[in-house]
Amino acid sequence: MYLPRRTSRAAAALRPGRVRIAAAALVSAAAVVALTGCSGFEYTENICGSDEYPVLSVGSTGSSCVSDKEEPPAGSARFPEGKVPKExxxxxxxxxATHTLDKDGNIIDVPAAG
Structure with missing residues (x-):
């Protein structure tokens, strides 16, 4: 009479079907981490460097950065207090992007291009 050998638990755990399911679960988890894992880290870019401040082009939406040791160039002005873009x-x-300063320093809507 032939009695089949018992299969050990370790051998049962490595059955091809279980391996495929475990691999699929790991791949799925890796995809979730890759797609959403970094969403908590937001990259922000400063408008100017650490030794600079932003200036606005009078009459248009252009801007640039000026050294802290310099005054704004002709045709440019400092942003109004409390309304300075940082990032x-x-x-x-x-x-x-939709407002600017006129030659008198008043905030106005950007003139339509024409």
Whole structure:
């Protein structure tokens, strides 16, 4: 009479079907981490370097950075107090995309291109 050998637990754990399921689960977990794992880390880019400040082109939406040791060049002005953009796409960077200063320093809507 032939009695089949018992399969050990270790051998049962390595059955091809279980290996495929475990591999699929690991691949799925890696994909989730790759797609969403870095979403908590937001990259922000400063408008200017550490020894510079931003200036606005009078009458247009252009801007540039000037050394802290210099005054704004002709045709440029400092942003109004409290309305200085610090990072790309922050509240004030977006605001100044549609607004500018006139020659008297008043905030105006950007003139339509024509």
């Amino acid at each position: 790309v796409d922050d509240k004030w960077d977006v605001y100044w």
